[in-house]
Every structure is written in C-alpha cells, then in structure tokens.
Amino acid sequence: MSTEAMNWAMDDAPMPRTEKGKPDTTGRHVLQALAEHARSDGSNSHPSVLRIQYRTGYDRTTVQRALRRLESAGLIKQDGTVDSRKRWRLAMHLVRPESDWADLEREENDFRAAAAERKRRSRSKGVTHAESVTVTDSKGVTVTDAESVTGDVTDFAPSRHALNASPSRTERRPNHQQPSVNQLPKDSCEPAAHESDVGKPSLFDEQAASVELTEEQQQNIDFAAFYAAYPRKVGKGNARKAFAAAVKRGAKSADLVAASAAHRDNWARCRTEMRFIPHPATWLNGERYDDELPAPSALRATGTGGYEGPWTEPEDPSDYDGDL
Structure with missing residues (x-):
C-alpha cells in the first residue's frame, strides 16, 4: 500500500460525478480501494473485483459500474492484466481544483450567517414589552x-x-x-x-413559557448522536462542520445518525480495520451516507475470521474481464 496513492485518492483526486452531476461517492470509495493496492506513482493496482467488494461492502454490479465511471472520468486507466485480473494505473497527475474547498467554506459561512439570523429572530420574538x-x-x-x-x-x-x-x-x-x-x-x-x-x-x-429548541440546538443534539454512533473518533471539530454542511445541502440530521449506525454495523460485519475506516468529516464531505450497503443476509462467516458473499470464483478466470 502506498501512502502517496492513498492521500491522492482521499484528498487530492478530483471528485467524480454521476450522470446527474452529483458527487460520485461510491466511485470515490472504489478509487480509494484501488489506491490501497497501487505503487507510489499510482501504477500496478490489480485487486480483484471480489477484493474490492470485501473492502467496500458493495455488490459486484455496483463495483463494476463504479470502475467504468472512474475509467470514463479519466481517473484510472487499464494498462494490462495480472493473473487474469485487470491492472490499473491511477491518474495521480490530476488534482482537485482549489475552488472545491472555497465553495465549501462559502457554504459554511452562509450557513453560519443564516443560523445567527434565525437565532436573532428567535430571541426577538421571545421578548414582549x-x-x-x-x-x-x-x-x-x-x-x-x-x-x-x-x-x-x-x-x-x-x-x-x-x-x-x-x-x-x-x-x-x-x-x-x-x-x-x-x-x-x-x-x-x-x-x-x-x-x-x-x-x-x-x-x-x-x-x-414553554421551552422550544432552536434548529441549532437540535442539530447539536443530532450531531452528538451521530458522533457517538460513528466508530472512528477523529477530528470532532471538522466532523461538526461537515455535519452542518451536509444538513445545509439538504440531508436530514436524523438520516445522518441512522446512516452512521448502519455503516458502523457494516464495517463490523466486514471486519474492517480501523485505519481503513474514513474520518467522520471525510465520510460526511464525501456524502458516504448515500452509499449502497449490502444486506446483512448477503454476508456469511467463513470460519477464518472473514466474510464472503454468495458469489463464488468462476472456473474460467476470464470472467473477471468479461464483466468489467
């Protein structure tokens, strides 16, 4: 595993987009899985589809579609095969524009200004003379x-x-x-x-007078529930900002709490190592709460400390290439 490739995939790589123009969080997760098996220059990444399934928790069809979207976006390119598996090269020369961070900061400032205005109006309504x-x-x-x-x-x-x-x-x-x-x-x-x-x-x-919680107070309560459910406790301040930004984008705070608990359970079932679980801020900024998770019944214990899905390796290894 290359630290340079991982840092690029998590922070510096351009955000892939879906057909509707929304951030492709599923594709970015698959890109991170490819980066774990790449060299420092982004070459020689050849994990099997089954390995990517195990790493991300997605089903086979979801992984194959994400790979095609990443290849169409120019973030990865096939440069051969290794043991009948496609070998990929990551386009590490592509860098995410700085405007993405500036846009997030502007949205955060707008959200804080709106929250302060709502708080001021709420206080003014509560005072009568x-x-x-x-x-x-x-x-x-x-x-x-x-x-x-x-x-x-x-x-x-x-x-x-x-x-x-x-x-x-x-x-x-x-x-x-x-x-x-x-x-x-x-x-x-x-x-x-x-x-x-x-x-x-x-x-x-x-x-x-009856006590009513403001939107900011309710959001703080929901964030505390989200942070308690999320398994990796890193960067709480950044996580709080990312949580507020997600709500600003239209996500419901209650749905964020439920999604964090669902992802926590999925990581527990897949025995995902803590170092491979993204920071809570990264998880929120990448809109990972919209990721598709496999049903618990789709995973079964192998008896060796891991899990595998119902899919079995085909007799003909060329099936790996035919499906991609």
Whole structure:
C-alpha cells in the first residue's frame, strides 16, 4: 500500500460525478480501494473485483459500474492484466481544483450567517414589552402600570384588602406566626403580600413559557448522536462542520445518525480495520451516507475470521474481464 496513492485518492483526486452531476461517492470509495493496492506513482493496482467488494461492502454490479465511471472520468486507466485480473494505473497527475474547498467554506459561512439570523429572530420574538396591565378581582381591585403596583388601588370592601398592605408587627399573633388561611379576611383571594414583595411580578400573573429548541440546538443534539454512533473518533471539530454542511445541502440530521449506525454495523460485519475506516468529516464531505450497503443476509462467516458473499470464483478466470 502506498501512502502517496492513498492521500491522492482521499484528498487530492478530483471528485467524480454521476450522470446527474452529483458527487460520485461510491466511485470515490472504489478509487480509494484501488489506491490501497497501487505503487507510489499510482501504477500496478490489480485487486480483484471480489477484493474490492470485501473492502467496500458493495455488490459486484455496483463495483463494476463504479470502475467504468472512474475509467470514463479519466481517473484510472487499464494498462494490462495480472493473473487474469485487470491492472490499473491511477491518474495521480490530476488534482482537485482549489475552488472545491472555497465553495465549501462559502457554504459554511452562509450557513453560519443564516443560523445567527434565525437565532436573532428567535430571541426577538421571545421578548414582549407590556406597557400597562389591568387586574380586576371580584372586589374591584385595579392595578395600572405593570412596572409598579403603587398606582391607583380601589377597594370597595370595608375591610383592608390583603394586597393593599402587609400586617403590622402589632397585628401579629403572640407566637409571631403568620395567620392561617382560614383567618384571612373574607374578601381576600390571595395571601397577604410583604412590603418587600411590592413591585415584584407574581407567579400567578403569567404562565411559564414553554421551552422550544432552536434548529441549532437540535442539530447539536443530532450531531452528538451521530458522533457517538460513528466508530472512528477523529477530528470532532471538522466532523461538526461537515455535519452542518451536509444538513445545509439538504440531508436530514436524523438520516445522518441512522446512516452512521448502519455503516458502523457494516464495517463490523466486514471486519474492517480501523485505519481503513474514513474520518467522520471525510465520510460526511464525501456524502458516504448515500452509499449502497449490502444486506446483512448477503454476508456469511467463513470460519477464518472473514466474510464472503454468495458469489463464488468462476472456473474460467476470464470472467473477471468479461464483466468489467
């Protein structure tokens, strides 16, 4: 395995495109599998289709189509055969344009600006300013001016209203305890207020506002679930940015969490080494969450620590070339 070829396939190689113009993440994954078997100059890469299936988890038809797309894009070229297997040369002279990174940064900045604007609007909607509040009970108590309860108070009952003033020290009982509820004046509907409580908002005047999560808070929760499910914990900051960029492109955060768990289970079934599992940011930027994964029933244990699919090697090795 060549480090130069792997770095080129993962970071520097141009992003292949599908017929619809979308990033071909499946083809890029197959290109990385070819780079693992190439020399430092990108030559002499001849893994079998079965080996690529084992490495990527794709079925045979998906691998063959990806190879044809890579060859049409000029990223690989056949230069012979080795043991009836096609030998490929990687076009390592092709480099991904710098505009790809600039576009991602611009999308990230636009997303952050939009998130900040949504947060500002959400805060502005949650603040209300009441200039006056009128509270009237059965005895005709009226309070004007919400910021001060020292305004006009009218009480038509002959006895002093409990909201008007607190009991004086001479009116306290000998044991200095507050009177019970039954001992309050008949016309009062609330317990007596202390002088220090005058001017403070009452809990009976307004209901507690319901707590609603903003989009940014919900996205942070979903990212935490995604990062917990993803098996390789590397570059959490870059992963967070890539997660936000994926949501900006239209992916649902809940789908990203489910896809990371599905890929984790697939890597576990295929016994994929940790060093071959992409970083979470690379997985997100490559839109690997849209990759086709084989069904669990398509893999069975061989008894030697690995897995193989239902396909068996043909008697005629030329079948490798005929299908590609």
